[in-house]
Amino acid sequence: MTHATPEQLQAAAQAALDDILSRGEPLTPKDRMRIPPQDMPAQHPHVRRGNIHEVALGYSEAQARLEAARCLNCKTKPCVEGCPVRIDIPGFVTAIAAGEFAKAAAIIKQNSLLPAVCGRVCPQESQCQAPCTVGKSLKDVEKAVAIGRLERFAADWEREQGQIDIPAVKPETGKKVAVIGSGPASLVVAADVRREGHAVTIYEAFHKFGGVMLYGIPEFRLPKSIVHEEVQTLKKMGVDLVPNFVVGRTRKLKDLIDKDGYDTAFVGTGAGLPRFMGIEGENCVGVFSANEYLTRANLMRAYDKERAATPIFSSRRVAVLGGGNVAMDAARTALRLGAEEVHLIYRRTEKEMPARIEEVAHAKEEGVIFHTLVNAKRVMGDDYGCVQAIELLEYELGAPDDSGRRRPVVIPGSEYTMAMDTVIVAIGNDSNPLIEQTTPEITTNKWGNIIADESGKTSMDKVFAGGDIVLGAATVILAMGQGRTAAASINSMLAAS
């Protein structure tokens, strides 16, 4: 990460690009390897921790073309192997290098419906960028071609041109499909199924559409206008969107199919049940799930204290438990809401943190204080039941566990306390039990995840499922991939019937 201004980055990139273009001959692999990796322009840390606007500002055209020119166009395309939805990455990167931005966007959209979202939130360093030859040659995954930033660039460019084309919809088939939830998996199913001419209704429990992209991921990482735009595209395709409707309670899933005439349904209700630590003092006033904290701040807009009716806790000293993207989001949100000190507590080391490298870097730049190899042992409350301090316990890394990461082992007697008034628990989510409780026909595993086969089909007749409700807490891109598979199954089932 850099604190060079966007103008400085642009000027340097423009000069380098002009130099390359003026040579008039194709770049050799050596030339390409010599191009410096392009830093993402970002709001200055001191400024951005006081606002909720997007942190990463996006490449300029010159930066994008220069970064794209670093791609070696390997015959083996290892990056495509690393992409869960197998986007033709060399294809779109080459188009960007040539300045053909509309073409680049079109190539991405053959495989991904939400490139502006994925370019921002995908864990590229463990997916497409991990096997990148450039990164491997430079022995640093952070120096791989910045595929995610380029994806974002192409998607943003298209949107800013007002050139988003509404996918063509085939003639109406008279078939009806219900999509439960409006997160990434559901949006993909809705689009893919609607394209075939089937009527699609999305049912969402919240009052706004977008699922985790709206309630969970903060504005400073994913502007809500982008999600809104995607939802608008579905509307223009003729998808019917119903808010404030919780399937299982407002209407049983079985009734949608048996009584309301839906030919099939897709369940994409996500991993919505926050996990807690199960430690003493966890129900003190001032202990929140990251879900609650982020939902208040994002969906309910509690950051706008003048206008929002939903309150959010005013904190001075905050401990965030966890090391994933959600933990980073919660920590950085707390800073923006005015906390004086935010401490991130993680029981492994930074290397094992599941969060995106960029989010970890951003959090640190903004002043989040990292404590690794420690974990909360108990929350200590005062006489009013309010959080007063947190007791921590130190760990060391032992032998690798099932996930291949080295298991953290308690160091006995290492307890110490830190004064806190707020604790945010961001250690993951279990599956939401509502569909399970109200739909006996659907089989779930011991964690409550819906069991679906590789086509997305569940144990219930005509019902498919995908995303976190099947995967457990995963990523936007994996949810999209599952949505795409389920949509293909639904389309072929409906075509055959």
Added chain:
Amino acid sequence: MHKILSKERLSENVFLMRLEAPLIASERRPGQFIILSVEEDFGERIPLTIADADPDAGSITIIFQRVGRTTDALAELNPGDSVAALLGPLGTPTHIETVGTVVCVGGGIGVAPLHPIVQGLKAAGNKIITIIGARTKELVILEDWMRALSDELIICTDDGSYGRKALVTEPLKEVCERSPKPDLAVAIGPPVMMKFCAETTRPYAVRTLVSLNTIMVDGTGMCGGCRVTVGDETKFVCVDGPEFDGHKVDFDEMIKRLGAYKKQEQQAHDRWHEKHGCHLDAQIDDKRSE
């Protein structure tokens, strides 16, 4: 958008509204609640219990007390206006069974959620003894509704302005001492009242259900803001409840958690009044003089 079909002021701060909600009206069961939001963009989602429903008319009845910004804004609305969002029915319905005699205690506005449960218990063939408690006569609500369902109705007020001058725990204790003792107690009202009702029935080993109204955001299990300690476990009121065994609920913890946003709520309330003033009293007075 859900249209307000009618509105009635039950006491100074307590209102009854019928709202258009055909799906909720036909799906709801005793013990369930809704989440309501008055305005789309910056509104707050608040849980309210369903006092009654008419599936044929496609309407539900809610009863609420003005306590903060959102209930103030709701109280300002009139028939023909709409609320931005209405989600439900939420929560696990009451397990209605035929047990014999049930003593049902409703404190203040708690009589509203009690009503559908008593309906269900009565329909299942139970003998119903109802105790309604309020601070003062003016705050006694739904007396006629409850009288129609009850084999015996006891009313008490703190100040003795109506019925017995007593807290609800006094007649509750007497009922527990009868022979045979009641087979089940249901107590709904302010947390302190529920706590002391549970303490009253405990020595008599009368199983006691309470219905909790904690802080919630989504109402579907996603935020965990509503969590309470029941026995040794943490439970989510929105999906595991709202009804729990009153003898196992940690009421002291719950009461502290309910106060989590007191300061902010007061500030929001003040800001709202500064901006909007309170047209309500003037409005109601106008109506009365018409």
